[in-house]
Amino acid sequence: MSNSGESVSRNLLRAALWRSFVVAVWLVGSLMALPVAAPAQQAASPGTPPVDGLVADQAAIIDGLAAQVDLDDKAIIDDADNDIRLVEIRLNLEDVLDKVLVSGVAFRPRVSEINNRLEQLGPAPAAGQPPEPERVQQERQALTAEKAEINVLLGKAEDLSVRINGLLTKISTLRRDLFTNLLTKRYELSDTIGNQVTKDVIDEGRTLRQRIGSSLWYVYTFQFKALTTAIFIALLVAAAAHLVGKRLFGALITRDPAIEHPSYVSRLSVAFWSALLPAVAQLLFLVVVWTLFESYSLLNIDVRVFLIGFMAVLALGAVIYRLSHAVLSPDMPNWRLIDVERRPARVLIWLMTALALIVGFDWLAGVISDRLGSPLSVTIVKGLFAAILSGLVIMTIAQVRPFADSKGEPQRWPGWFRAILYIVGVGSIFAAIAGYVSLAQFISAQIVVTGAILTTAYIGLLASRAISEEGGFAKTGVGRWLRSSSSMDDAQLDQLGVLSSVVINILLVIAFMPFVLFQWGFQPGDIAAWMRRAAGGFQIGSFSFSPFAIVTGVIVFVLGYIITRWFQSWLDGTVMARGKVDPGVRNSIRTVVGYAGYALAGLIAISSAGLDLSNLALIAGGLSLGIGFGLQNIVSNFVSGLILLAERPLKVGDWVEAGAVSGTVKKISVRATEIETFQRQTVILPNSILINGAVGNWTHRNRLGRIEVPVGVTYKSDPRKVHEVLLDIVRNHPMILKNPEPTVLFTGFTDIALTFEIRGFLADVYNGAAVRNDLRFNLVDALAREGIELAYTLKPAEKEEASDAIEPAGDTEEGKTEKLASTTQPAPPSAGQKSPPKRARKN
Amino acid sequence: MQQRAVQQNRADMVKSVVIALTLLATGGQALAASAVNLDNEPRVIIVTEGGTKQEIAVGAGETIEFCSGGCFVTMPNGDREALTGGETLEISGGVGKIK
Numbered sequence: 052m053s054n055s056g057e058s059v060s061r062n063l064l065r066a067a068l069w070r071s072f073v074v075a076v077w078l079v080g081s082l083m084a085l086p087v088a089a090p091a092q093q094a095a096s097p098g099t100p101p102v103d104g105l106v107a108d109q110a111a112i113i114d115g116l117a118a119q120v121d122l123d124d125k126a127i128i129d130d131a132d133n134d135i136r137l138v139e140i141r142l143n144l145e146d147v148l149d150k151v152l153v154s155g156v157a158f159r160p161r162v163s164e165i166n167n168r169l170e171q172l173g174p175a176p177a178a179g180q181p182p183e184p185e186r187v188q189q190e191r192q193a194l195t196a197e198k199a200e201i202n203v204l205l206g207k208a209e210d211l212s213v214r215i216n217g218l219l220t221k222i223s224t225l226r227r228d229l230f231t232n233l234l235t236k237r238y239e240l241s242d243t244i245g246n247q248v249t250k251d252v253i254d255e256g257r258t259l260r261q262r263i264g265s266s267l268w269y270v271y272t273f274q275f276k277a278l279t280t281a282i283f284i285a286l287l288v289a290a291a292a293h294l295v296g297k298r299l300f301g302a303l304i305t306r307d308p309a310i311e312h313p314s315y316v317s318r319l320s321v322a323f324w325s326a327l328l329p330a331v332a333q334l335l336f337l338v339v340v341w342t343l344f345e346s347y348s349l350l351n352i353d354v355r356v357f358l359i360g361f362m363a364v365l366a367l368g369a370v371i372y373r374l375s376h377a378v379l380s381p382d383m384p385n386w387r388l389i390d391v392e393r394r395p396a397r398v399l400i401w402l403m404t405a406l407a408l409i410v411g412f413d414w415l416a417g418v419i420s421d422r423l424g425s426p427l428s429v430t431i432v433k434g435l436f437a438a439i440l441s442g443l444v445i446m447t448i449a450q451v452r453p454f455a456d457s458k459g460e461p462q463r464w465p466g467w468f469r470a471i472l473y474i475v476g477v478g479s480i481f482a483a484i485a486g487y488v489s490l491a492q493f494i495s496a497q498i499v500v501t502g503a504i505l506t507t508a509y510i511g512l513l514a515s516r517a518i519s520e521e522g523g524f525a526k527t528g529v530g531r532w533l534r535s536s537s538s539m540d541d542a543q544l545d546q547l548g549v550l551s552s553v554v555i556n557i558l559l560v561i562a563f564m565p566f567v568l569f570q571w572g573f574q575p576g577d578i579a580a581w582m583r584r585a586a587g588g589f590q591i592g593s594f595s596f597s598p599f600a601i602v603t604g605v606i607v608f609v610l611g612y613i614i615t616r617w618f619q620s621w622l623d624g625t626v627m628a629r630g631k632v633d634p635g636v637r638n639s640i641r642t643v644v645g646y647a648g649y650a651l652a653g654l655i656a657i658s659s660a661g662l663d664l665s666n667l668a669l670i671a672g673g674l675s676l677g678i679g680f681g682l683q684n685i686v687s688n689f690v691s692g693l694i695l696l697a698e699r700p701l702k703v704g705d706w707v708e709a710g711a712v713s714g715t716v717k718k719i720s721v722r723a724t725e726i727e728t729f730q731r732q733t734v735i736l737p738n739s740i741l742i743n744g745a746v747g748n749w750t751h752r753n754r755l756g757r758i759e760v761p762v763g764v765t766y767k768s769d770p771r772k773v774h775e776v777l778l779d780i781v782r783n784h785p786m787i788l789k790n791p792e793p794t795v796l797f798t799g800f801t802d803i804a805l806t807f808e809i810r811g812f813l814a815d816v817y818n819g820a821a822v823r824n825d826l827r828f829n830l831v832d833a834l835a836r837e838g839i840e841l842a843y844t845l846k847p848a849e850k851e852e853a854s855d856a857i858e859p860a861g862d863t864e865e866g867k868t869e870k871l872a873s874t875t876q877p878a879p880p881s882a883g884q885k886s887p888p889k890r891a892r893k894n
Numbered sequence: 895m896q897q898r899a900v901q902q903n904r905a906d907m908v909k910s911v912v913i914a915l916t917l918l919a920t921g922g923q924a925l926a927a928s929a930v931n932l933d934n935e936p937r938v939i940i941v942t943e944g945g946t947k948q949e950i951a952v953g954a955g956e957t958i959e960f961c962s963g964g965c966f967v968t969m970p971n972g973d974r975e976a977l978t979g980g981e982t983l984e985i986s987g988g989v990g991k992i993k
Contacts, residue, residue: 152964155976159992162975166989198973205974209942209966216945 524548604660611652635702756816
């Protein structure tokens with residue numbers, strides 16, 4: 052086993068474990084990696100270069116970039132065993148590649164200038180033609196020379212780009228090999244474990260003490276003020292974050308023992324936030340401490356790393372403790388997410404925390420050994436020790452009997468879960484003893500960190516599922532607030548719940564995916580590169596997608612939607628309501644404004660998503676034939692809807708009759724109109740029917756309407772008397788208008804009756820049925836008072852009865868007049884129509 | 895019934911996503927560079943992209959698409975150009991011009 056090979060895997064190990072801490076710093080790091088190439092370029096290109104200097108400037112830039120590639124090339128060889136460095140180099144190289152291209156493009160205006168000028172000058176005269184002026188010849192030569200120079204430079208840039216691409220491929224291969232090595236690296240334990248190791252470990256301890264002691268002494272003597280200030284600032288920031296978090300989310304992270312049955316949603320959200328918020332504050336503290344120490348170069352770099360590492364390990368332990376505490380909640384059984392008994396819950400929490408601390412300190416020990424340049428054997432022994440310890444802890448976890456059955460007897464974990472724990476625990480120990488120390492460490496680190504991340508994410512996922520359930524959102528704080536502060540009903544809250552659960556899911560994936568990837572050998576730089584690529588878009592065929600732009604488009608649309616809704620309600624509720632605009636008109640304007648706003652928002656969103664509207668027009672053109680045939684009806688209804696809104700032959704609240712449908716207009720939308728009949732049946736009428744067919748509107752201009760009540764009296768009655776009585780009735784009804792005047796018409800003679808019709812106008816035609824009803828009652832009473840009989844037809848049985856009583860001899864007219872009949876209108880209400888004849892007969 | 899409402903919601907969501915994707919698919923811009931050969935004979939350009947050099951023949955009057963993420967091109971007359979993608983290259987008389 053070569054020495055360099057050992058250092059390779061030690062580095063790898065360090066890299067794999069280091070990730071857990073660097074999560075927070077990676078953004079800063081990747082941002083700082085970008086401007087690395089800038090100085091060379093700035094040095095080469097002074098403020099405003101003259102056009103003539105273009106070639107020289109770009110030559111300098113390209114040379115500078117080439118020098119940088121040389122450096123990176125060398126760095127790849129030097130740091131071939133350092134995953135983090137390789138990713139940094141790759142980012143740097145990608146940056147250089149971009150710059151090479153930019154530099155190449157910079158020649159374009161000059162090249163086209165030269166080409167144009169050469170074209171103007173024309174080709175050199177052939178032999179035998181008159182020679183051209185010397186100045187022309189000189190210019191042509193100068194231009195050709197410049198072009199040749201540019202071509203040479205472009206060739207250089209081209210070669211550089213090829214070289215960079217080659218290096219990028221090399222980096223990918225190296226990193227793949229590194230990860231494979233990490234997992235399959237085997238150490239000969241018999242070689243390393245011996246008396247020498249004990250001595251090495253003691254040596255390392257002594258060196259560590261010395262290093263830390265001297266550094267602390269130095270700081271204490273010379274930089275004490277800076278040190279305390281830095282720690283104070285970091286504490287201040289963390290405390291501020293903690294307080295702000297508590298103030299904002301305080302209700303979210305405190306368990307109220309008074310609540311007997313907290314809902315599943317609130318249990319989940321408490322668990323999720325109480326695990327996440329303090330972790331954020333701690334992370335912030337570490338980042339601030341690190342940044343301050345770094346910028347003031349407080350403490351020796353090694354000691355700085357140890358200190359931060361130590362705090363990071365403690366933070367990791369705290370996070371795991373809180374997370375398991377949140378899930379198991381031993382003290383408050385009501386708040387548990389998993390129903391584990393109190394005692395085993397406590398044990399589990401401590402076991403999980405212990406596992407986290409073992410993994411953390413193992414990592415810290417690796418960092419220390421690496422920094423102090425300790426022999427590899429020390430690292431291996433420590434790794435072996437940690438792997439066996441964590442294996443034992445995992446097996447102890449498997450032994451815990453967390454549940455209780457109905458009789459209160461402790462129950463073990465489900466068989467499959469126990470099996471997994473045993474396999475992992477035993478596997479980790481055996482792997483370590485067999486020499487695969489890195490693999491064992493990798494496994495236990497994954498269990499702790501990936502496990503914690505996945506548990507948090509899973510709690511979030513469960514919460515989002517609980518929110519999306521029926522009535523789940525209404526139980527959350529936001530739901531309660533929305534219900535009390537706005538007029539949202541349950542159905543709307545449910546829809547909002549489904550939407551927010553989708554958003555939460557997406558956020559969870561976005562937030563936790565990088566962490567998990569990070570654990571499995573991806574570097575922050577990888578993710579930064581992906582993000583950069585994602586922002587720039589990717590291509591499928593000749594179409595390019597940019598998730599960034601798409602998200603922008605969606606956000607723009609949502610904003611447009613919100614603004615439109617707001618504008619609509621402002622226009623409707625403030626402007627038009629104040630202006631006493633008719634409700635139907637209000638509705639029309641509101642609808643049209645809404646559609647216009649949505650269309651506008653959609654168009655702006657599409658164009659801000661980077662989509663070419665002209666492409667869309669092309670597709671629309673191609674589809675128009677299909678639309679013409681297939682969507683004919685829908686388009687016709689759509690246009691009809693617009694006409695309905697603009698021309699307003701009917702509006703919301705109108706009483707319309709279209710064909711067999713009669714009722715009140717409830718809603719005019721773009722495709723169809725909702726009409727509610729008087730039986731409360733909603734009829735959806737396609738708009739084209741309302742536009743193309745004849746539609747009766749009782750309330751188009753006003754609600755004035757005429758009602759008629761036909762009456763038939765026997766031939767024995769005096770028509771003038773009847774007319775007088777009826778006119779009296781209709782004139783005296785309070786709801787019948789005096790102008791236009793009510794009338795009574797003597798409409799004709801039927802076989803059995805003299806027929807009259809009462810006609811009167813109502814201010815509101817909606818009262819028609821009630822007034823007709825009144826009139827009929829009144830007229831029956833009045834006619835009875837005056838001794839006038841209503842006409843009606845006898846049924847056959849009654850006819851025989853009548854013929855017995857009355858002389859049948861030829862006097863049919865007489866007989867008929869005896870038989871009364873009433874002709875009435877078929878319109879509702881019909882109940883009152885049958886009673887008058889009955890009453891008349893009884894009389 | 896409420897479950898059905900949720901399902902309906904999901905179906906609506908799926909529908910709108912499909913519509914959005916269709917719109918995106920139809921409206922996506924082409925970022926690749928294209929080359930048009932205006933000459934009466936086929937021309938060959940050399941394209942260096944992603945570390946590989948490739949000779950691409952463009953037939954008379956033909957239009958091709960290449961270079962999606964930045965590349966270097968050598969024209970038939972030996973001139974060189976750097977492209978970022980999205981440009982249109984016109985070849986006429988062996989001379990390449992970027993529009």
